[in-house]
Amino acid sequence: MKMIIAIVQNQDQRVLVETLMENEFHVTKLATTGGFLKVGNTTLLIGVEEERVERVIEIIREVCEPREQIIPNTTNTTLGTEALYSTYPIKVTVGGATIFVVDVERFEKI
Amino acid sequence: MKMIIAIVQNQDQRVLVETLMENEFHVTKLATTGGFLKVGNTTLLIGVEEERVERVIEIIREVCEPREQIIPNTTNTTLGTEALYSTYPIKVTVGGATIFVVDVERFEKI
Amino acid sequence: MKMIIAIVQNQDQRVLVETLMENEFHVTKLATTGGFLKVGNTTLLIGVEEERVERVIEIIREVCEPREQIIPNTTNTTLGTEALYSTYPIKVTVGGATIFVVDVERFEKI
Numbered sequence: 271m272k273m274i275i276a277i278v279q280n281q282d283q284r285v286l287v288e289t290l291m292e293n294e295f296h297v298t299k300l301a302t303t304g305g306f307l308k309v310g311n312t313t314l315l316i317g318v319e320e321e322r323v324e325r326v327i328e329i330i331r332e333v334c335e336p337r338e339q340i341i342p343n344t345t346n347t348t349l350g351t352e353a354l355y356s357t358y359p360i361k362v363t364v365g366g367a368t369i370f371v372v373d374v375e376r377f378e379k380i
Numbered sequence: 381m382k383m384i385i386a387i388v389q390n391q392d393q394r395v396l397v398e399t400l401m402e403n404e405f406h407v408t409k410l411a412t413t414g415g416f417l418k419v420g421n422t423t424l425l426i427g428v429e430e431e432r433v434e435r436v437i438e439i440i441r442e443v444c445e446p447r448e449q450i451i452p453n454t455t456n457t458t459l460g461t462e463a464l465y466s467t468y469p470i471k472v473t474v475g476g477a478t479i480f481v482v483d484v485e486r487f488e489k490i
Numbered sequence: 491m492k493m494i495i496a497i498v499q500n501q502d503q504r505v506l507v508e509t510l511m512e513n514e515f516h517v518t519k520l521a522t523t524g525g526f527l528k529v530g531n532t533t534l535l536i537g538v539e540e541e542r543v544e545r546v547i548e549i550i551r552e553v554c555e556p557r558e559q560i561i562p563n564t565t566n567t568t569l570g571t572e573a574l575y576s577t578y579p580i581k582v583t584v585g586g587a588t589i590f591v592v593d594v595e596r597f598e599k600i
């Protein structure tokens with residue numbers, strides 16, 4: 271038995287958890303704070319038989335593949351007593367994942 | 381030193397944490413989301429000497445033993461323009477736990 | 491690769507995470523509940539190369555060193571129909587950390 275600890279972006283976690291569950295993996299979601307560009311992270315705990323580790327990593331790779339995304343960004347400038355807001359698109363890379371595989375010495379399901 | 385990662389139902393966690401603490405185990409509660417039938421799960425981290433692993437598992441087994449419970453369930457039916465609500469009891473299995481034991485290579489208490 | 495799981499006091503976590511990041515360690519913050527004297531704990535996950543484990547533990551030791559702190563404490567006494575509040579300083583030990591180092595069999599960055 272192995273335990274996979276996967277840290278993924280919040281925006282990817284729903285599709286990832288659903289895909290893992292459709293493939294009959296058991297997933298526990300740990301709440302995670304922090305992240306960059308206000309994009310938080312989610313940490314998932316996946317207990318899995320050794321021979322299925324590769325499949326989990328494949329699924330994470332497909333769902334969380336880093337990709338570019340255009341998001342609106344807002345700046346404000348003060349001109350005399352007036353605040354001017356302007357919105358312009360910026361390109362950010364979203365997705366990505368950090369995966370740790372740890373050995374489980376004993377596993378019990380009660 | 382071993383680390384026990386136990387995923388239990390929220391409704392069992394208080395009694396479990398108290399019982400573990402009375403037995404002088406150190407427990408860290410990680411917030412967990414999700415679960416089924418709106419019953420969320422809690423993930424506990426328990427650092428423990430190898431010879432006391434069995435005792436922790438025994439305690440979890442006693443507190444989190446799966447058992448049947450009768451809970452009220454509500455359905456609503458629409459009849460013409462009226463919504464009819466009916467409540468009836470359903471039997472659900474509560475409790476249960478998933479336990480992983482992982483080896484700790486180094487342990488420091490500062 | 492090793493995974494360091496560090497449980498520290500909430501009041502120390504900000505400086506600790508900043509110091510670890512300045513030293514180019516990757517830190518994931520897991521939300522943690524509980525604690526004593528209403529001081530909650532934070533659990534950090536730090537993935538690190540074996541040769542840098544010692545450095546992480548050194549940093550935690552420096553930032554989370556247990557130290558005495560004077561905090562105001564309030565008691566209330568009932569005298570007839572009146573409640574009397576008094577505030578007096580008490581000395582508490584803050585800081586401290588619990589550190590587990592676990593082997594990582596496989597590490598993937600996607």
Ligand code: NI
Pocket residue numbers: 271272320374375
């Ligand atoms: Ni195994």
Ligand code: NI
Pocket residue numbers: 381382430484485
């Ligand atoms: Ni040991």
Ligand code: NI
Pocket residue numbers: 491492540594595
């Ligand atoms: Ni390694």
